[in-house]
Amino acid sequence: MYPNPDQRAFITGCGALSPLGRGVPAFWSGLLAGRSGLGPIRSFDTSAYAHAAAGEVADFLPPRDLSAGEGLRLDRISQYALVAAREALSAAALDLAAADRTRVGVILATTLGGMLIGELYQRRRRSGAAFAVRQLLHYPYYAVAARLARELDVRGPVVSPSIACASGTHAVGLALEFIRRGQGEVFIVGGAETICEFVVSGFNCLRATTADTVRPFDARRDGLLLGEGAAVLVVESAAHARARGLEPTVEVAGTALAGDAVHMTAPARDGAGAARAMRAALADAGMEAGAIDFISAHGTGTVYNDAMEVAAISAVFGDATPHIPVNSIKGAIGHTLGAAGAFEAIMCARILDDGVIPPTANCEQIDPACSLDVVRGTPRRHAVRAALSTSSAFAGNNAAIVLQRAS
């Protein structure tokens, strides 16, 4: 029968491969330093593009992180995901060989999946050049999560949440829900993306990208830049973690989704959907808004997203809004789409552990219309017991999660 819904879930390990470097330490120290990993795209010829900067994973050499067979067998996005997953499992000191693998699942979000395979296939089909067609099995969106699940040899639920830019946040929340619902005990959770022409041309044609750089909540902000990489967390039931002798410090306490039902590509200007997701996530965590000490904003650096978020956060937190520290990591690593929320969850976990909030890279002249306390310039020491992370996406999808320090 369905178990006690009060089952709790904890983050017991994290792994990250980002434009700030390999590993969580590089990601975290880069964020704290206010460093930006954005730069000219190097992975394809951008001469036909007006805006051609992004956050790419630099210096990724598969032989260093993967076996020769894995380097040959796996496409780039799967390599990213596997490297980040191994780091997370190692940090969690979790030996899957010793676990009941029917209780271990994978939740890996991606909005692009094996798009590099799809692009290459279409180009070669047109030109008549040779192409190993069996690679196409790894093109669909579900293939990245399935490949990671096969590499890790798990037998629990394997899902690729697909609510565009809110997918990574939902992935973390879904692990909590699956644990509460008895679908598994351990989830390897996160998101992965690779920069490719498909997505760069897409955001260019929507005129959503900037020619300059990403400046979340800045008066001069004028668009986003994309990013790539993989962020993976191990989310584990309290009972499972306890049985392994762990005393985890960060809990996934609540999660929620809400739809705008307004527009396919633009956020609802009033932020009503995002606000409902935040309120529902707080309710799911059994918390009042006053319990939140930090907000990880979606903060894409587009004019409308950031204004929408100011409205949404103000609606939820009212008079307390100017007193809650907020940041965005999009200026540091770009918009990593399906992975964004997972990167943000890793940052929140570090903030909860370390009591220091990284600054928002490139936010220099705060927008006068922004009433948020945007952390910028230097890291801010601040004791955080509970953090809220919010994401919004195409198709009017909004997701929010609440993380808290274990009591």
Add this chain to the structure above:
Amino acid sequence: MMPPVVITGLGVVSPLGHSVEALLQGVAASGPPYAHDRERALTVAEIPLEAIPPDKRSRIGRLDRLCRMFLSASYLAVDSAALTIAPAQADRVGLSFGTGLGCLLTNAEYNQKIIEQGPAAASPRLFAYTVSSAAAGEVSIALGIRGPNVTAHMGLAAGLGAVGYGFDLIQMGKADVVLAGGADVLGSALLEGLDDMGLLKAPEQSRPFADAVAGIWPSEGAVVVVLERQDHAGQRGARALGRIDGYGAGFEPSLTRRARECTGISATMRRALDLSGHVPDDIALVLAGAHGTPLDASEQAALAQLFGPSPPLVLAPKAVLGESFAASGVLALALAAGVMRPEAFCGSSLSMAEEGLLEPPVVMVNALCYSGNIVSLVLSREETS
């Protein structure tokens, strides 16, 4: 005690017709040959766009095939449930959509233009539909659904998985009503890709549990079920077409290998039973995911492992419906609801009665994917728990 969740509406868009009755009649007619069986793909000849109210049709022109099919199935489902979504209730209505391939066809169309004409030719209209959540987004806009809205990929098991998650949303108290379902559509780019991989096969090679030929007889479709907390349905006088008792989601990593195992499949079915509070003996009928490939043996082994020497009746709808990707599992679920309550869907008698397939009290529906994804869901005829 978790609140019971019932199905109060079903919207079906399928190559056999756009109703549960059409599915039942198609399967009762013992499957192939149909007129379109000579085709290499089983397609929906005409999407029932007339299901969409006239004042909501202005956006149809911009929608891709996936959005059109899912939107039509959603309206058919809402109509079948006699459900009105008032703005005051919109926050308590959710949407859970599962798709195998999602927007890949739109992606291919978008990519082709870039490849042929360069990035300056990129179409913002097409790009907006290169997210798999676009179909659920369109449904949410059309029907004014503002509760949890989620799209997920779980290979070919995604549609049934979406129904499972919709059930979760209601039992977790996050929605009173959820439109849940799956869809996948065919198009030339997909068929070319399958053909290039040598994975297209004829219907004659697609006999579940009989053939073991790699490849699929491709099909398409969309099914949306209206899931509702039982007391909510009762308050508005809605009829219950079946009760979801539980589901399991899982994975079998060996399904892509030569030496396939069934541990993940049997564990998933076992989880579905355990969570739904049933024992194997309760299951009177299994709707299998088998589709005439070597995967069938793994499902068969898992069924034997779970049910032992006295297995329930097994029906494999893909013999008739082809492989419609993530729509398959929800088409099977619609069929399960149909055989459970044939009187709710068919005026005429069905030959399936002679085979003892009608009115089973509890049915297990399986959805499997060659990728390894598995979902198993338990549906009960009982209206009350």
